[in-house]
Amino acid sequence: MKNRLRVLRAELDISQAELADRIGVARQTIVAIEGEKYAPSLPLAFKLSRVFNLPVEQIFDPESAE
Amino acid sequence: MKSQNPVHRAHRRYLITLIVAMVAYIALLFTSITLLNGGLTGPMRLLVALMPVPPIIVVFIAVLQLLQGVDEFERRILIESLALAAGITAVVSVTYGFLENAGFPTLSAWWTWTVVMGSWGVSSIILRARYR
Structure with missing residues (x-):
């Protein structure tokens, strides 16, 4: 699923590992989401939404959802 | 300092359990083989042959716990x-x-x-x- 995670993370100046720790997942999970290889569940998307203080649809592109 | 990340904790717990279980498995396996080669007979022979099984069950449980923790x-x-x-x-x-x-x-x-x-x-x- 297309997303702006990499850009938003760069704006906050946090590493993949820091973001992973903040939402309680493995760094590999962040890598997979950023690489658009894995679409997170709703609870995980909301955790990311809280970190970036943005609604989910501004992080993930709903048009790209299968 | 220990990581607060629950995924890291689950991996560490799994690794520690795996190492302890494998050490126990090797120790029990050698003990079992030694006793069996000593000519043990009867029901005890069966029990001794099964001695290395509990650590394998521990590893199985550890995998299930890892599934829950990641x-x-x-x-x-x-x-x-x-x-x-x-x-x-x-x-x-x-x-x-x-x-x-x-x-x-x-x-x-x-x-x-x-x-x-x-x-x-x-x-x-x-x-x-x-x-x-």
Whole structure:
């Protein structure tokens, strides 16, 4: 699923590992989401939404959802 | 300082359990083999032969706990790799079973364990690479 995670993370100046720790997942999970290889569940998307203080649809592109 | 990340904690717990279980397994295996070679007979022989089994059960429980402790993406990879390993083992063991009907030598049940662990390892590597 297309997303702006990499850009938003760069704006906050946090590493993949820091973001992973903040939402309680493995760094590999962040890598997979950023690489658009894995679409997170709703609870995980909301955790990311809280970190970036943005609604989910501004992080993930709903048009790209299968 | 210990990580507060629950996924890291789950991995550390699994690794520690795995190491302790494997050390116990090796110790019990050598003890079992030594006692069996000593000519033990009767029901005790059966019990002694099964001595290395409890650490294997501990590893099985540790894998289940790991499944509960990791995040959703890691759980997906773990489940997919275990499913692949189960499927590969089923196909390989049934295929070889039919070959035994055609005269191939009967293999030890140990080979099933080897195929499960080998295919689980290879599946994990391939799946992780696919999601990278």
